[in-house]
Amino acid sequence: MYATNNSRTLKYTRVSTTEQNDARQLNEDMPMLSDKCSGSIPFREREKGSIVLEMAQERNLDALHVQSIDRLGRNTLDIMQTIQELTDLGVNVVSEKEGLQTLINGKENPVSKLIINILATLSEFELNRIKERQAEGIAEAKKRGAYNTNGGKPAxxxxxxxxxKGNAKCFKLLKTGTSxxxxxxxxxxSTGTSQKISKMIKDGLI
Structure with missing residues (x-):
């Protein structure tokens, strides 16, 4: 079980990759657990997320602070299940950015529940839109010949x-019927580059 310096209030943070900085989520007034993973990973499957749930089940946690609801996940169902489980175990989930808390005087806050549901849905919608924009960008880059499918890196x-110079000269020669x-x-x-240019001509790319 995770030690919290005798505090029953905990701050949970999450960043998408190890390169990102979670400084804006920090709170020096309370212990903190931080996961570095995708928001699409279910809360209970995260290393620190599972510890939070374990603390709640052992009745060693009264309140869990997060910077915003999307730190808990990007899937509406998973977010709501996580919050409901914590709430049922008597843990007050506090979202600092939105100014919401799931328990008031030990009782479930119905208004907060409704707003959190809306925010979770919007978070999932935005994630899907990001994926769509990425797919559209890749498709457009492929049309321009600026996307290399080998590793997904721009070419x-x-x-x-x-x-x-050499490629331009080869192109002109091939256009005149040179082998x-x-x-x-x-x-x-190289012959390989010449073959590539020849294929581009046949495919109508140049």
């Missing part, structure tokens, strides 16, 4: 590729 554009092998020798580039 040079067709214009940048053809701006290279791939001869064009590669005359342009002083």
């Amino acid at each position: 040079e554009t067709i214009e940048q590729f053809l701006s290279k 791939v092998r001869t064009a590669s020798k005359l342009a002083e580039i």
